[in-house]
Amino acid sequence: MKCKILHEARGHMRVHLVCGRMTLKEADVLEYYLRAVDGVKEVKVYDRTQDAVIVYQNDRTSLIRALATFSFAKAESMELVPDHTARALNREFEDKLVFTVLRRAMAKMFFPAPIRMMLAIIRSAKYIKEGVKALLHGHLSVAVLDATAVTVSLVRGDFDTAGSVMFMLRLGEILEEWTHKKSVADLAGAMSLNVDKVWLKTNGTEVLMPIGDIQAGDRIVVRTGNMIPLDGKVVEGEALVNQASMTGESLPVQKSVGSYVYAGTVAEEGECVICVEKAMGGGRYDRIVHMIEESEKLKSTAEDKASRLADKLVPYTLGGTALTYLLTRNVTKMLAVLMVDFSCALKLSMPIAVLSAMRESSAHHISVKGGRFMEAVANADTIVFDKTGTLTYATPRVAMIETFGDREESEMLRLAACLEEHYPHSMANAVVAEAKDRGLSHEEYHSRVEYVVAHGISSTVEGKKVIIGSAHFVFEDEGCVIPEGEEAKFNALPAEYSHLYLCISGVLAAVICISDPLRKEAKDAICALHACGIKKVVMMTGDNRKTAEAVAAEVGVDEFYAEVLPEDKANFIRREKEMGRTVIMVGDGVNDSPALSEASVGVAINTGAAIAREIADITVAAGDLYELVTLRQLSTALMARIHRNYRFIVGFNLMLILIGVGGIIQPTTSALLHNMSTLGISLKSMTDLLPKKAEEE
Template structure:
């Protein structure tokens, strides 16, 4: 690629690509290439100017060399990324907005008044007809008020006022439509699939392959807690499938042989073998967009109340107009009320505020699935944290493997990895990663695997029963025993680690010691949440009392509970809600899913189990828990903005009405000031809350 460096400071450069015109697809391809380069910290690409701004770490010469060798056709872009990027949407709405403003002022300058008056009268029919249809439906809502204001202005021969009203209404509608579509698109993209690996069934054996290698007609196996990666038909197995991401309904549905299943839904219980019918990623995006559009998820309580209040105020505006005319017999004063209404600003500014906040959250790698969750976040007074992968690091590591049956630690780790590789839990990932780093090959060597949520895994290896999991599962539920002469070794296990127990044929074979260090920022995040208004902070974990106590003391939570089951977490959340508290639940595992679903706001960690991410209302990245604090500040800021908008809209428009009735302002001036204030408030509502 040929390019010129237009501006440069240390760690940042602006380049101009030497080509006649950059398409939206090319801009998205270049942006994807830059964002996936390890030394690029951030990048922006502007297709209109052909420029790219790149912030980078490391070698300048190396980055320039990569750019020189860049070719659009060499970059393998994920399915759906270009089609659903939103870049073309933004460009089209920018053109529409500029076009309307240019046409408005060009017509005022170049068209004679009679032609402008005729054109304004013709355009008014659309608004008047909309008002008539609203009345025919026996509703007195905002379209009636707009139609009356425009119609009366036309009848009085005041086409300039009518034209101004329609122009500002049109700009407002365009801004609302643009913001809504952009926010829905941003949200849908974050909710769309990003599946890397899948279990492909070949000759009766499961093989882990990249999702891009799967073709229509292949069979894939989806284990409990995993997302279904493709649309298809069930050929084997039985499972309860959570379809909340597509239908909005959290109740799982039973799926058996010959049932159709959809990409993006999650196997909550059981296991399915699926014959792939479609491998494209765009269908998932389209379904998510449709779900968001049709559901009420995007609407917060304050937003819904604003819409209802806007419609309820219309009869009062019309009544005030009629009463003023009856008392004063002054058409001008009566029109001053008609030209000013509260509903326009209320209906426009509130949804823009909410959708802009959702968009801003995405800048901080926070995905919010609806405005009502931001409102609930602002009102919350209790937060419950899972420990493993949440307060502790998202990537625990295997510190050591202690053998109890005489086999080598590497052989026991190989067996454990073979069992754990099917299941999405941070402890399981640690075992699999440790085996990979040691180069231990763990091809399928077991029969069907049974996963017991929050307990462990049970299977058969070479005809021998093997279980791996918690102390409670292995020793109490499965009745495993210590091999003779190993009691002292067992009691000397290092206490600073979490322990994963592997038993074969009823005898303890190994204890895998897993280092699960506390996040550096955990204590500071807890303190920041407390300062932001959270009154009760709780930690719940399936780990031992000893480990839970030590972690709870270090981070400074108000309460902690150890050795809990999934139903215990969900039960606690339900009890807190019954006591009148607004509860946030933060977790990352399959065992957190019931509590995430039960909470007023469920927050999942992005590296966690797929079912947790699908069920949760909000998702934060695994890099930094401070994102939860940022989310709380963003939610509080949104509620303050909405309440401020209420006060400004009511105060300003009341002032306009009083000045109009008092004869200080003409209806034209009132209409201009009212519509201008609506635009200004809407544009202010689009600004970042945390800038």
């Protein structure tokens, strides 16, 4: 397609597409196409002018080539655009705002007084109806106050004031709805599926397949800790499924043969084969949006407090209005009280502040499932870290393999990889990756695989029982033994590595030593968390004490616990909460799920197990632990903004009431200043919490 470069500076280019009118869908296609070009950092497409502003780095050659070969049909076939983008939503509310302002301006400038009067009466019906409805239900709410203000203005014949009040209320409604829907859409997108491949059961074997190749009628296998990627019916096995993301149920639901399962839910325990019915996931996004909109999780304590306070203040405002009239017999002074209320700003600015903070979090690769969790992070004084995949990198590697009983190293690795590839954990991934690097093929040749949370895996190979997992699992639970005469070799295993024990027929066959390097930023991030007001940083791990002690000393945690089970982590957090502490739990594995549920706020790493992401209240990207510091800063800044909003709303509106009753300003002016302050504080609440300098750091 023909393009023209309108402006170019170093690393920055503005181009114009000669394509006539550009639709919203075409603008999204162009934007996501350019984002996929190597070296492109940021893209903004303006559909009205058919322009694109591109920020890029390094060589511009690939960008010019991509623009020269671009066509909407070709780019659309690449399927780069998500099912839901914010462009259409933003345009809808931009148009609503512009239309509302223009309509008001046109009426003021061109309509004669009788027509403005009729319009005011017609538009007032909505507010009067809502006020009457609230009274009939026994509620003295903000709707009653709005209806009273509008009605008194109409009765006095002050139609301009009535129109101004309704205009400001309408602007507030549009901004609140826009911010809420945008935040919900961002949150729903962050909660969307992140499943690339699934296990397809065909001809009695399992094959790892891209999810895009799965068709209705195919059978897929889902095991403990896995997310169910597609809608369908269970045809084999049974599992306990966590459906919180779909239904809000706190307890897992048992699914057996004939039960229907939904995309996005998670197998908490068990294994099942699902016959796929809807290859595209069956509208999971829409179900998430509905769940979020209905969920009380969106409301923080501060929001609830603001909402309750707003309604509680309504009777006082009405009482003050009546008292002013009784004392002064002056309708103008009475209206000065009625035209100014605290509740409108309280109810509008607080939810906007919280939802905007959640939206800003997503820009920092942090997905927050509700405002109350940011409040909990702001109030937290204790943080508990799982070690593997959290304080250490999510991509550990196999450092060495020690075999026993004259077993062959490559064969033991091949067997271990065959078992481990079924379960999402960083150490399992390391085993699979090592086998791949060595060119070891490990097609399925075992029978049913069973996973024991936080312990290991059990299966049968060529009639022999094979298990792989922790020392506690293989030696204590399963009673496996070390081959006679090889105890010295076992005792000499290097303590600096994490160990996976592979046993065949109850005898140790190999120990896979995993190098789990510490994140380079871990020590500084923990230091920064302490500086942000976290008093107690704890590390808990299932690893041996020597390894845990070395890591704890290096990163600078206040306490550490080694060789712990999932229930130990949860019990520790429960005890901390009973002592009055607010606890953050950070983890990434299936074994972290009980602790994530028990914590005041659970934080999962987004590359971890699906069940951990599902149960967690907040998800952060795996790239940098400093995102936890950013989360703390955002949360504390949010609470500071909410408290500032409280002080401003009460102080400013009280001042307006006093000077109005004193006759210094007219009720019309009071209404204008009140509504302008409400709009102003709402717009301020939509701005970013962190300054540019903090973002760059």
